Amino acid sequence: MLVVMKPHATQPEIDAVVEKIRSLGLASHAIPGAQRVAIGITGNRGALDPGLFDTMPGVADAIRVSNPFKLVSREVKEEDTVLDVGGVKLGGKAITVIAGPCSVESKEQVLEAAHGVKRSGATFLRGGAFKPRTSPYEFQGMGEEGLKLLALAREATGLKVVTEVMDADDLAMCAEYADVLQIGARNMQNFSLLRKVGALKKPILLKRGPSATIREFLMAAEYILSGGNYQVALCERGIRTFETMTRNTLDLNAVPVLKSLTHLPVVVDPSHGIGLRPHVPAMARAGVAAGADGLIIEVHPCPEKALSDGHQSLSIPEFAGLMEQVRIIAGAVGRPLA
Ligand code: PEP
Ligand code: MN
Numbered sequence: 001m002l003v004v005m006k007p008h009a010t011q012p013e014i015d016a017v018v019e020k021i022r023s024l025g026l027a028s029h030a031i032p033g034a035q036r037v038a039i040g041i042t043g044n045r046g047a048l049d050p051g052l053f054d055t056m057p058g059v060a061d062a063i064r065v066s067n068p069f070k071l072v073s074r075e076v077k078e079e080d081t082v083l084d085v086g087g088v089k090l091g092g093k094a095i096t097v098i099a100g101p102c103s104v105e106s107k108e109q110v111l112e113a114a115h116g117v118k119r120s121g122a123t124f125l126r127g128g129a130f131k132p133r134t135s136p137y138e139f140q141g142m143g144e145e146g147l148k149l150l151a152l153a154r155e156a157t158g159l160k161v162v163t164e165v166m167d168a169d170d171l172a173m174c175a176e177y178a179d180v181l182q183i184g185a186r187n188m189q190n191f192s193l194l195r196k197v198g199a200l201k202k203p204i205l206l207k208r209g210p211s212a213t214i215r216e217f218l219m220a221a222e223y224i225l226s227g228g229n230y231q232v233a234l235c236e237r238g239i240r241t242f243e244t245m246t247r248n249t250l251d252l253n254a255v256p257v258l259k260s261l262t263h264l265p266v267v268v269d270p271s272h273g274i275g276l277r278p279h280v281p282a283m284a285r286a287g288v289a290a291g292a293d294g295l296i297i298e299v300h301p302c303p304e305k306a307l308s309d310g311h312q313s314l315s316i317p318e319f320a321g322l323m324e325q326v327r328i329i330a331g332a333v334g335r336p337l338a
Contacts, residue, residue: 001048002031002076003039006060013058014039020053027226031077036060040076042226067261069218071225072232077263080293083203083231085160085179088123090203090233091265094338095330096294098124098162098205098267099319102309103131103139104146112301114153116316120323123338124180125150125159126296130166131308132186139307147177154179162205162296168196175202185209185237185272188220198227205267205296207235214254218262233265234258235296236287238273247275247312250283255290266291271298271312280314281322288329294338295326 003017014030014037021028021041029040041048050062067073082091090096099117104110104127114125129146131139142149150161160179165171166187174181180203187193188209197204204224208217217234224232236255238248250273258266268287270280284295300306300313314322327337 001041001044001050001053002063002065002070003041003053003059004061004063005037005039005058007036009037009058009060013056017053017056017059020056024052029071029225029228029230033077033079038076040065040071042070068215069222069262071230072218072221072262072264074261074263079263081230081232081263081265083180083233083265085124085203088160089338090124090180090267091293094336095288095292095326096124096265096267096338097122097323097326098126098294098296099299100126101128101300101306102271102298102313103128103307104142104149105307107149107152109301110149110153111156113299113316114157114159116301117299117319118157118159120316120320121327121337122323123159124162125153125157126162126182126298127153128164128308130164130170130174132164132166132184133308144173147174151177165193165197168193171196171200175200179203180205180233183207188212188217191223194220194223195227198224198229200229201231202229203231203233204229205233205235207237207269208239208251208254210238210240210248212239214257214261217254218258221262221264233267233294234262235267235269236273236292237269238275246279248273250274250287252286252290255287255292259291265293267294267296268292269296271296271309271314275312277303277312277314277318280312281318281325284322285325285329288326288335289333291333297322
């Protein structure tokens with residue numbers, strides 16, 4: 001249920017609603033809006049009676065939320081969520097570009113990538129220190145050493161750092177170094193990890209599971225918001241279909257559908273989405289045209305030598321070329337680059 005307060009509701013009136021929710025053994029989520037405050041209620045097993053709230057002072061309306069996903073839905077919060085990552089924005093009108101290597105491999109590699117992507121207009125650096133690899137014999141990432149190198153690259157460039165946390169055991173460590181924690185596709189339904197990042201005050205980039213429906217994707221995000229962490233961005237990174245010519249099928253349908261259902265920013269990952277370097281730019285452009293709020297793109301100073309995902313990583317000059325195109329497409333849909 002959503003309790004919508006009147007535009008001039010006083011703080012004591014808001015507090016009284018929150019207290020009533022607490023007295024019912026339920027959780028309240030204050031959702032500040034431009035005009036008025038709304039309070040989301042979660043934790044109820046059956047439908048709540050609007051009469052519990054709609055006669056309270058300062059309450060404009062108590063509305064049942066029909067979707068199974070509540071806090072992520074536009075029913076509960078109409079306005080777009082903008083993640084504020086130490087002053088750098090993700091979401092809203094401007095399009096944000098996150099770029100960098102699949103894996104952190106060395107100081108030289110990560111610094112070169114960071115400077116390279118920054119020059120072309122990226123505002124976030126991506127790089128995995130803990131890598132979810134299909135084979136246990138493949139490069140698994142540098143671990144904490146990699147996190148330290150990301151922090152070094154942040155210091156050198158001012159870029160904000162996005163990195164994946166794979167396991168709850170590493171969460172505290174990853175959160176210490178990262179500006180945004182990525183939950184990878186394979187962990188999208190790791191509900192205990194979702195609950196743990198829901199308890200953090202750290203922005204989260206949640207990637208869509210390769211076999212997850214849009215509804216399951218939104219429910220996974222709901223786990224994080226219901227824990228009190230509202231700073232979540234969603235990432236469409238391709239799903240598994242019968243197609244074998246491409247690594248995944250980038251589901252660009254998901255972009256407008258997500259944008260209509262949720263207020264959370266939507267990021268497109270064309271690198272994993274198609275998995276083929278020559279075609280990454282086309283899908284990046286398409287993602288922006290489809291309405292994405294951001295792109296996450298794998299860029300490596302020497303893709304041929306990359307320890308992971310080199311076949312889908314752009315070189316720094318290729319990325320620079322793509323950014324010129326992205327700027328044009330963004331302009332065509334009325335959006336600046338962040
Ligand atoms: C990655 O970003 O390098 C990655 C492993 O992504 P995904 O979880 O989408 O496969
Ligand atoms: Mn990768």
